[in-house]
Amino acid sequence: MPQTQTTRAARLEARISPDLKRRLEYAACLRGATLTEFVVQSAQEAAARTIRENEILTLSERARVAFANLLLNPPAPNRKAIAAARRYKAAFAKD
DSSP states (O other), X not given: OOOOOOOOOOOOOOOXXXXXXXXXXXXXXXXXXXXXXXXXXXXXXXHHHHHHHHHSOOOOHHHHHHHHHHHHSOOXXXXXXXXXXXXXXXXXXXX
């Protein structure tokens, strides 16, 4: 059966303590993975979790209701909003 090669586009290096390296090697062994596989998979999981936590806005029930009410029943524009709209139209009006 032919082996396929994966293209490696970038390299990552890290200096860690011997104790941390032993701990990571032990964790990798428990998963049945190499140290590199374990570190890459763990980094991917941490990256996905961090992105998800920072891109998804979680609101309380009270905040969700207030947000929905403002979307469904927006307040009338105030003087500053009207002035900003006029400036925008003046700056970006099509000739």
